[in-house]
Amino acid sequence: MKTNHFYTKPGTFLALITLIALLVSACSSARPMAGLTEAGGASPALAASETEAPTPEAAAPAADAVNVSHAPDDIPAPLGDRPPQTVRVDLEAVEVNGVLANGTTYNYWTFNGTVPGPFLRVRVGDTVELHLKNNDGSTFPHSIDLHAVTGPGGGANATQVSPGQEKSFTFKAMNPGLYVYHCATPNVAHHITNGMYGLILVEPEGGLPPVDREFYVMQGELYTRGSYGQQGHQQTDLQKLLDEKPEYFVFNGSVGALTDTAPLQAQTGETVRIFFGVGGPNFISSFHVIGEIFDRVYDQASLTANPLTDVQTTLVPAGGATMVEFTVDVPGRYILVDHALSRANRGLTGYLEVEGPENPEIFEAHENMEMGH
Numbered sequence: 001m002k003t004n005h006f007y008t009k010p011g012t013f014l015a016l017i018t019l020i021a022l023l024v025s026a027c028s029s030a031r032p033m034a035g036l037t038e039a040g041g042a043s044p045a046l047a048a049s050e051t052e053a054p055t056p057e058a059a060a061p062a063a064d065a066v067n068v069s070h071a072p073d074d075i076p077a078p079l080g081d082r083p084p085q086t087v088r089v090d091l092e093a094v095e096v097n098g099v100l101a102n103g104t105t106y107n108y109w110t111f112n113g114t115v116p117g118p119f120l121r122v123r124v125g126d127t128v129e130l131h132l133k134n135n136d137g138s139t140f141p142h143s144i145d146l147h148a149v150t151g152p153g154g155g156a157n158a159t160q161v162s163p164g165q166e167k168s169f170t171f172k173a174m175n176p177g178l179y180v181y182h183c184a185t186p187n188v189a190h191h192i193t194n195g196m197y198g199l200i201l202v203e204p205e206g207g208l209p210p211v212d213r214e215f216y217v218m219q220g221e222l223y224t225r226g227s228y229g230q231q232g233h234q235q236t237d238l239q240k241l242l243d244e245k246p247e248y249f250v251f252n253g254s255v256g257a258l259t260d261t262a263p264l265q266a267q268t269g270e271t272v273r274i275f276f277g278v279g280g281p282n283f284i285s286s287f288h289v290i291g292e293i294f295d296r297v298y299d300q301a302s303l304t305a306n307p308l309t310d311v312q313t314t315l316v317p318a319g320g321a322t323m324v325e326f327t328v329d330v331p332g333r334y335i336l337v338d339h340a341l342s343r344a345n346r347g348l349t350g351y352l353e354v355e356g357p358e359n360p361e362i363f364e365a366h367e368n369m370e371m372g373h
Contacts, residue, residue: 059233065105068098068195069257070114072215072264072350075275076121080207084125091117093134093142093161093183093196100248101255101347103231106222108253109142109183109194115253116218116279117198120181124202126173130155136164142191145184147319148200150174156184176204178301178321180277189241189281193223195253197279199321204303211325212270217258217350219287219316219338220279221246228346244282249348251336258336258350266328268356273325277301280318286339287322288313289352291332298323313339328354330363 094113100106111117122128134142141162145154149171152158158169182188183196197218223241224234228248240246251258258264266272278285296307297314301321308314316322328334336350337343358364 061103061231062097062105062107062233065097065099066113067254067261068096068108068110068113068115069253069261070116070118070216070218071262072217072252072258073213073262075119075214075216078207078210078214079121079123079203082123082207084123084127086127086129087122089120089128089130091130091132091144093132093138095135095138095140097233098195099254100222100224100234101229104226104229104255105233106224107194107233107235109140109191109196111144111183111196111198115195115197115220116216116277117181117196119198119216119275120200122173122200122202123207124173124176124205126202127170128173129168129170130159131166131168132159132161133166134161134163138163140191141185142183142196143185144181146171146179146181146200148173148175148177148179148181148202153184154181160185173202176202176303178202178275178277178298178303178323180279180319180321182279182281182319187238190236190238192279192281193221193241193246194236195220195279197277199275199277201275208273208303211273213264213266214273214275215264216275217251217264217336218277218279219283219285219348220250220253221281221283222248222250224248246283247346249283249338249343249346251348251350255347263351263353264336265353265355268328268331268354268359271325271327272352273323275321275323276316277321278316278318282318283340284318285316286313287316287324288337288339289326290335290337291330292326292328292334292352294324294326296325328352330354330359331356 091111095109097105098108132144143156143159145156149155159167161167179200181198181200183191185191223237224247225237226234294311297311298307331354334352338348
């Protein structure tokens with residue numbers, strides 16, 4: 001058997017190693033997130049060209065900024081016990097300047113102009129015809145990957161769509177559950193952090209048990225060029241994104257979305273259901289409502305398994321979801337948090353405002369007594 005030996009002259013080996021290192025470095029610079037580029041079904045050039053024009057950190061807030069926060073009670077009605085049918089869903093990728101915080105605006109990328117995007121509601125067995133249009137004012141191509149889809153890229157391969165164009169595909173809703181959807185155009189994390197995520201509910205046969213209130217809440221992170229709280233117009237800092245060092249953590253897209261703008265509201269004695277998801281793109285949530293205990297938690301958003309009961313805090317991974325239910329017995333303000341509580345100082349709080357009569361059998365505050373009397 002003949003054996004071939006690789007041989008170099010003295011001094012050539014070091015030069016060869018240096019050349020290889022330079023080639024690897026060049027490829028890495030030209031193709032960030034290469035694995036996700038291939039998985040997303042888009043060309044490598046899309047990832048390489050995804051750069052925004054520099055914006056001075058002290059730039060004035062965008063004059064055309066709008067509220068992009070999705071209202072937590074903006075949810076389609078329960079489907080009940082209807083048979084499977086064909087459902088058409090129309091979504092539009094829209095890049096818009098939005099209000100991130102008081103005095104701070106941000107260049108959001110959205111589905112239908114809100115963060116998160118629309119709450120989609122179908123039932124198991126439905127045939128879904130999904131159309132994705134990319135607004136003609138967009139700068140970048142966009143797409144959609146729905147975790148409820150069985151098929152290449154979750155739909156991303158079929159929906160890589162340029163500005164001003166529209167693409168569509170059809171899928172069968174085969175598995176009940178609560179699923180995240182998001183843009184899957186490279187750099188995928190860039191599109192997600194800018195706001196391109198949402199939830200799709202696939203109801204089980206017969207529908208969900210009835211409750212009095214349903215709410216839609218999603219958690220995300222933003223990696224701005226300016227530091228947290230810095231006023232002015234902000235865009236994405238790609239290095240912070242790659243380093244996973246966010247400046248903001250938010251519910252429903254912006255600071256104050258579920259406190260100042262649209263807090264959750266209920267009456268004592270009502271049953272509350274929260275559809276909760278994490279768009280991310282990177283951080284896990286330890287979802288908790290201060291002053292409440294979850295009567296039922298559908299762990300990992302599995303709607304066919306028996307729910308967990310009497311849960312204080314539930315873990316939700318990036319790109320994952322859960323459904324929690326509880327009864328509100330006592331009036332007052334209940335605070336939604338990620339129990340990684342430092343994130344509350346970076347914008348991550350929400351309110352559930354409960355009105356109704358006091359219930360001293362369950363909770364009663366005592367008046368302060370002066371010492372010595």
